[in-house]
Amino acid sequence: xxxxxxxxxxxxxxxxxxxxxxxxxxxxxxxxxxxxxxxxxxxxxxxxxxxxxxxxxxxxxxxxxxxxxxxxxxxxxxxxxxxxxxxxxxxxxxxxxxxxxxxxxxxxxxxxxxxxxxxxxxxxxxxxxxxxxxxxxxxxxxxxxxxxxxxxxxxxxxxxxxxxxxxxxxxxxxxxxxxxxxxxxxxxxxxxxxxxxxxxxxxxxxxxxxxxxxxxxxxxxxxxxxxxxxxxxxxxxxxxxxxxxxxxxxxxxxxxxxxxxxxxxxxxxxxxxxxxxxxx
Numbered sequence: 001x002x003x004x005x006x007x008x009x010x011x012x013x014x015x016x017x018x019x020x021x022x023x024x025x026x027x028x029x030x031x032x033x034x035x036x037x038x039x040x041x042x043x044x045x046x047x048x049x050x051x052x053x054x055x056x057x058x059x060x061x062x063x064x065x066x067x068x069x070x071x072x073x074x075x076x077x078x079x080x081x082x083x084x085x086x087x088x089x090x091x092x093x094x095x096x097x098x099x100x101x102x103x104x105x106x107x108x109x110x111x112x113x114x115x116x117x118x119x120x121x122x123x124x125x126x127x128x129x130x131x132x133x134x135x136x137x138x139x140x141x142x143x144x145x146x147x148x149x150x151x152x153x154x155x156x157x158x159x160x161x162x163x164x165x166x167x168x169x170x171x172x173x174x175x176x177x178x179x180x181x182x183x184x185x186x187x188x189x190x191x192x193x194x195x196x197x198x199x200x201x202x203x204x205x206x207x208x209x210x211x212x213x214x215x216x217x218x219x220x221x222x223x224x225x226x227x228x229x230x231x232x233x234x235x236x237x238x239x240x241x242x243x244x245x246x247x248x249x250x251x252x253x254x255x256x257x258x259x260x261x262x263x264x265x266x267x268x269x270x271x272x273x274x275x276x277x278x279x280x
Contacts, residue, residue, distance in 0.1 A: 002186065002275040005126040014121045015070030018274075022066040022114050025270035026059035026106060029262060032196040034244040036228065037251030038262050045248065046215075046257035050100050058093050058102040065089035069111055070118035079115070079143040086111055105167060105263035112140055112171055113267055117274065129179055129275055137174040144172050154214045162218065164208035167260075177206040178267045182275075190278040194237050197244055199268045201232045203261045211259030224256050
Protein backbone atom coordinates (compact mmCIF):
# COMPACT_ATOMS: atom_id res chain seq x y z
CA UNK A 1 0.00 0.00 0.00
CA UNK A 2 1.44 3.37 -1.04
CA UNK A 3 1.67 6.41 1.23
CA UNK A 4 1.65 10.13 0.41
CA UNK A 5 3.67 12.50 2.57
CA UNK A 6 3.64 16.28 2.32
CA UNK A 7 4.70 19.50 4.00
CA UNK A 8 2.14 21.78 2.35
CA UNK A 9 1.76 24.64 4.86
CA UNK A 10 -1.79 25.91 4.35
CA UNK A 11 -5.13 25.28 2.57
CA UNK A 12 -4.14 27.43 -0.42
CA UNK A 13 -0.98 25.43 -1.08
CA UNK A 14 -2.87 22.17 -0.58
CA UNK A 15 -5.63 23.13 -3.01
CA UNK A 16 -3.17 24.42 -5.61
CA UNK A 17 -1.09 21.24 -5.43
CA UNK A 18 -3.99 18.85 -5.94
CA UNK A 19 -5.69 20.99 -8.59
CA UNK A 20 -2.52 20.65 -10.63
CA UNK A 21 -2.54 16.88 -10.12
CA UNK A 22 -6.18 16.71 -11.22
CA UNK A 23 -5.48 18.53 -14.48
CA UNK A 24 -2.44 16.33 -15.12
CA UNK A 25 -4.59 13.24 -14.54
CA UNK A 26 -7.22 14.36 -17.04
CA UNK A 27 -4.47 15.07 -19.55
CA UNK A 28 -3.02 11.58 -19.04
CA UNK A 29 -6.45 10.05 -19.59
CA UNK A 30 -7.04 11.72 -22.95
CA UNK A 31 -3.40 11.17 -23.98
CA UNK A 32 -3.58 7.43 -23.32
CA UNK A 33 -3.60 5.40 -26.54
CA UNK A 34 -4.82 2.82 -27.24
CA UNK A 35 -7.96 2.72 -25.09
CA UNK A 36 -10.62 1.07 -27.28
CA UNK A 37 -13.49 3.30 -28.36
CA UNK A 38 -12.37 6.44 -26.53
CA UNK A 39 -11.12 9.86 -27.63
CA UNK A 40 -7.36 10.50 -27.67
CA UNK A 41 -4.97 12.83 -29.47
CA UNK A 42 -4.71 10.13 -32.16
CA UNK A 43 -8.38 10.06 -33.16
CA UNK A 44 -11.95 10.49 -31.89
CA UNK A 45 -12.77 6.83 -31.29
CA UNK A 46 -16.50 6.14 -31.41
CA UNK A 47 -17.34 9.87 -31.27
CA UNK A 48 -18.14 12.34 -34.01
CA UNK A 49 -18.68 15.46 -31.89
CA UNK A 50 -15.38 15.64 -30.00
CA UNK A 51 -11.63 15.14 -30.35
CA UNK A 52 -8.45 15.32 -28.31
CA UNK A 53 -7.99 19.06 -28.84
CA UNK A 54 -11.48 19.74 -27.49
CA UNK A 55 -10.76 17.60 -24.44
CA UNK A 56 -7.53 19.50 -23.85
CA UNK A 57 -9.27 22.89 -23.92
CA UNK A 58 -11.98 21.57 -21.63
CA UNK A 59 -9.66 20.04 -19.01
CA UNK A 60 -7.49 23.14 -18.91
CA UNK A 61 -10.60 25.23 -18.28
CA UNK A 62 -11.39 23.16 -15.18
CA UNK A 63 -8.19 24.01 -13.29
CA UNK A 64 -9.86 26.81 -11.29
CA UNK A 65 -12.73 24.50 -10.34
CA UNK A 66 -10.44 21.91 -8.78
CA UNK A 67 -8.62 24.65 -6.88
CA UNK A 68 -11.84 26.22 -5.59
CA UNK A 69 -13.43 23.02 -4.30
CA UNK A 70 -10.14 21.89 -2.77
CA UNK A 71 -9.64 25.19 -1.00
CA UNK A 72 -13.18 25.44 0.33
CA UNK A 73 -13.05 21.86 1.56
CA UNK A 74 -9.72 22.40 3.31
CA UNK A 75 -11.26 25.47 4.95
CA UNK A 76 -14.18 23.39 6.24
CA UNK A 77 -17.00 23.64 3.69
CA UNK A 78 -19.52 20.79 3.63
CA UNK A 79 -20.31 18.74 0.50
CA UNK A 80 -23.64 20.54 0.07
CA UNK A 81 -21.86 23.89 -0.23
CA UNK A 82 -19.55 22.53 -2.94
CA UNK A 83 -22.30 21.59 -5.39
CA UNK A 84 -22.52 25.11 -6.82
CA UNK A 85 -18.86 24.93 -7.86
CA UNK A 86 -19.59 21.75 -9.80
CA UNK A 87 -22.58 23.28 -11.58
CA UNK A 88 -20.51 26.34 -12.51
CA UNK A 89 -17.71 24.06 -13.78
CA UNK A 90 -20.21 22.33 -16.07
CA UNK A 91 -21.25 25.70 -17.46
CA UNK A 92 -17.59 26.56 -18.07
CA UNK A 93 -17.03 23.23 -19.82
CA UNK A 94 -20.07 23.64 -22.07
CA UNK A 95 -19.04 27.19 -22.95
CA UNK A 96 -15.54 26.04 -23.91
CA UNK A 97 -16.76 23.06 -25.93
CA UNK A 98 -19.76 24.67 -27.58
CA UNK A 99 -22.21 22.47 -25.71
CA UNK A 100 -20.34 19.15 -25.89
CA UNK A 101 -20.12 17.09 -22.69
CA UNK A 102 -16.44 16.23 -22.41
CA UNK A 103 -15.92 16.12 -18.64
CA UNK A 104 -19.22 16.08 -16.72
CA UNK A 105 -18.35 12.72 -15.17
CA UNK A 106 -14.87 13.92 -14.24
CA UNK A 107 -16.23 17.12 -12.71
CA UNK A 108 -18.28 14.95 -10.37
CA UNK A 109 -15.90 12.05 -9.66
CA UNK A 110 -12.51 13.77 -9.72
CA UNK A 111 -14.07 16.71 -7.90
CA UNK A 112 -15.09 14.37 -5.08
CA UNK A 113 -11.63 12.81 -4.93
CA UNK A 114 -10.00 16.26 -4.89
CA UNK A 115 -12.13 17.46 -1.99
CA UNK A 116 -11.46 14.34 0.05
CA UNK A 117 -7.71 14.45 -0.43
CA UNK A 118 -7.57 18.17 0.38
CA UNK A 119 -9.53 17.60 3.58
CA UNK A 120 -7.25 14.70 4.48
CA UNK A 121 -4.13 16.77 3.75
CA UNK A 122 -5.37 19.61 5.96
CA UNK A 123 -5.53 17.16 8.89
CA UNK A 124 -2.58 14.83 8.24
CA UNK A 125 0.87 15.07 6.69
CA UNK A 126 0.89 11.40 5.68
CA UNK A 127 -1.82 8.99 4.56
CA UNK A 128 -2.32 5.91 2.40
CA UNK A 129 -4.54 5.04 -0.55
CA UNK A 130 -6.76 3.15 1.89
CA UNK A 131 -7.06 6.26 4.07
CA UNK A 132 -8.19 8.24 1.03
CA UNK A 133 -10.72 5.58 0.03
CA UNK A 134 -12.36 5.73 3.44
CA UNK A 135 -12.14 9.53 3.51
CA UNK A 136 -14.28 9.68 0.35
CA UNK A 137 -16.92 7.51 2.01
CA UNK A 138 -16.79 9.45 5.28
CA UNK A 139 -17.09 12.84 3.59
CA UNK A 140 -19.57 12.08 0.82
CA UNK A 141 -21.66 8.94 1.42
CA UNK A 142 -24.20 10.40 3.82
CA UNK A 143 -24.74 13.56 1.77
CA UNK A 144 -25.13 11.64 -1.48
CA UNK A 145 -27.56 9.13 0.05
CA UNK A 146 -29.78 11.63 1.82
CA UNK A 147 -29.56 14.95 0.00
CA UNK A 148 -28.10 14.69 -3.48
CA UNK A 149 -30.70 14.55 -6.23
CA UNK A 150 -29.85 12.98 -9.58
CA UNK A 151 -30.77 15.00 -12.63
CA UNK A 152 -32.50 13.52 -15.65
CA UNK A 153 -29.53 12.40 -17.74
CA UNK A 154 -28.58 9.46 -19.90
CA UNK A 155 -27.15 7.91 -16.76
CA UNK A 156 -30.41 8.01 -14.82
CA UNK A 157 -32.27 6.55 -17.80
CA UNK A 158 -29.81 3.66 -18.10
CA UNK A 159 -29.78 3.07 -14.34
CA UNK A 160 -33.56 2.69 -14.26
CA UNK A 161 -33.70 0.52 -17.37
CA UNK A 162 -30.92 -1.93 -16.51
CA UNK A 163 -30.79 -1.68 -12.68
CA UNK A 164 -27.06 -0.89 -12.57
CA UNK A 165 -25.17 1.45 -10.20
CA UNK A 166 -24.93 5.08 -11.30
CA UNK A 167 -22.22 7.67 -10.65
CA UNK A 168 -23.78 8.51 -7.30
CA UNK A 169 -23.75 4.90 -6.08
CA UNK A 170 -20.17 4.48 -7.27
CA UNK A 171 -19.15 7.52 -5.23
CA UNK A 172 -21.05 6.31 -2.15
CA UNK A 173 -18.90 3.17 -2.28
CA UNK A 174 -15.79 5.35 -2.31
CA UNK A 175 -14.74 4.36 -5.85
CA UNK A 176 -13.90 0.89 -4.63
CA UNK A 177 -13.03 -0.47 -8.09
CA UNK A 178 -10.65 2.44 -8.72
CA UNK A 179 -8.63 1.90 -5.55
CA UNK A 180 -8.62 -1.87 -6.01
CA UNK A 181 -7.40 -1.55 -9.60
CA UNK A 182 -4.72 0.99 -8.68
CA UNK A 183 -3.32 -1.19 -5.91
CA UNK A 184 -3.51 -4.30 -8.10
CA UNK A 185 -1.40 -2.66 -10.81
CA UNK A 186 1.10 -0.91 -8.55
CA UNK A 187 3.92 -3.16 -9.77
CA UNK A 188 3.76 -1.72 -13.32
CA UNK A 189 3.01 1.88 -12.40
CA UNK A 190 6.28 3.01 -14.03
CA UNK A 191 4.88 2.08 -17.47
CA UNK A 192 2.31 4.84 -17.96
CA UNK A 193 0.80 3.49 -21.19
CA UNK A 194 0.55 -0.18 -20.26
CA UNK A 195 -0.56 0.74 -16.75
CA UNK A 196 -3.38 2.79 -18.29
CA UNK A 197 -4.38 0.07 -20.73
CA UNK A 198 -4.53 -2.60 -18.01
CA UNK A 199 -6.49 -0.23 -15.78
CA UNK A 200 -8.91 0.33 -18.69
CA UNK A 201 -9.35 -3.44 -19.01
CA UNK A 202 -9.94 -4.07 -15.32
CA UNK A 203 -12.34 -1.17 -14.94
CA UNK A 204 -14.37 -2.26 -17.96
CA UNK A 205 -14.67 -5.74 -16.45
CA UNK A 206 -15.56 -4.35 -13.01
CA UNK A 207 -18.12 -1.60 -13.68
CA UNK A 208 -21.36 -1.50 -15.64
CA UNK A 209 -20.38 1.25 -18.04
CA UNK A 210 -23.36 3.58 -18.41
CA UNK A 211 -22.19 5.03 -21.72
CA UNK A 212 -21.82 1.63 -23.38
CA UNK A 213 -25.22 0.56 -22.07
CA UNK A 214 -26.82 3.76 -23.37
CA UNK A 215 -25.26 3.42 -26.81
CA UNK A 216 -25.38 -0.34 -27.41
CA UNK A 217 -27.27 -2.00 -24.54
CA UNK A 218 -26.16 -5.04 -22.51
CA UNK A 219 -25.08 -6.81 -25.69
CA UNK A 220 -22.51 -4.10 -26.40
CA UNK A 221 -21.16 -4.26 -22.86
CA UNK A 222 -20.88 -8.05 -23.01
CA UNK A 223 -19.14 -7.80 -26.40
CA UNK A 224 -16.64 -5.24 -25.10
CA UNK A 225 -15.88 -7.21 -21.95
CA UNK A 226 -15.34 -10.43 -23.85
CA UNK A 227 -12.81 -8.87 -26.20
CA UNK A 228 -10.78 -6.92 -23.64
CA UNK A 229 -10.58 -10.02 -21.46
CA UNK A 230 -9.41 -12.18 -24.36
CA UNK A 231 -7.03 -9.76 -26.04
CA UNK A 232 -5.29 -7.80 -23.26
CA UNK A 233 -2.86 -9.64 -21.00
CA UNK A 234 -0.50 -8.29 -18.36
CA UNK A 235 2.14 -10.86 -19.30
CA UNK A 236 2.50 -9.66 -22.90
CA UNK A 237 2.87 -5.90 -23.28
CA UNK A 238 3.54 -5.61 -27.01
CA UNK A 239 0.84 -8.05 -28.09
CA UNK A 240 -1.70 -6.44 -25.77
CA UNK A 241 -1.03 -2.97 -27.13
CA UNK A 242 -1.32 -4.19 -30.73
CA UNK A 243 -4.55 -6.02 -29.94
CA UNK A 244 -5.89 -2.94 -28.18
CA UNK A 245 -5.26 -0.86 -31.31
CA UNK A 246 -7.29 -3.40 -33.29
CA UNK A 247 -10.03 -3.35 -30.65
CA UNK A 248 -10.06 0.43 -30.80
CA UNK A 249 -10.96 0.27 -34.49
CA UNK A 250 -13.58 -2.41 -33.82
CA UNK A 251 -15.21 -0.59 -30.89
CA UNK A 252 -15.22 2.68 -32.80
CA UNK A 253 -17.09 1.08 -35.72
CA UNK A 254 -19.60 -0.51 -33.34
CA UNK A 255 -20.23 2.76 -31.45
CA UNK A 256 -18.83 1.33 -28.22
CA UNK A 257 -17.41 4.09 -26.02
CA UNK A 258 -16.77 3.29 -22.33
CA UNK A 259 -17.16 6.82 -21.02
CA UNK A 260 -17.59 5.64 -17.44
CA UNK A 261 -14.28 3.83 -17.68
CA UNK A 262 -12.70 7.04 -18.98
CA UNK A 263 -13.90 8.94 -15.91
CA UNK A 264 -12.48 6.27 -13.61
CA UNK A 265 -9.19 6.28 -15.54
CA UNK A 266 -8.90 9.95 -14.63
CA UNK A 267 -9.13 8.94 -10.97
CA UNK A 268 -6.57 6.17 -11.48
CA UNK A 269 -4.10 8.62 -13.01
CA UNK A 270 -4.78 11.09 -10.20
CA UNK A 271 -3.80 8.42 -7.66
CA UNK A 272 -0.70 7.70 -9.72
CA UNK A 273 0.35 11.36 -9.67
CA UNK A 274 -0.19 11.63 -5.93
CA UNK A 275 1.06 8.30 -4.58
CA UNK A 276 3.65 7.08 -7.08
CA UNK A 277 7.21 8.36 -7.21
CA UNK A 278 7.31 7.24 -10.84
CA UNK A 279 4.87 10.00 -11.82
CA UNK A 280 6.60 12.84 -9.99
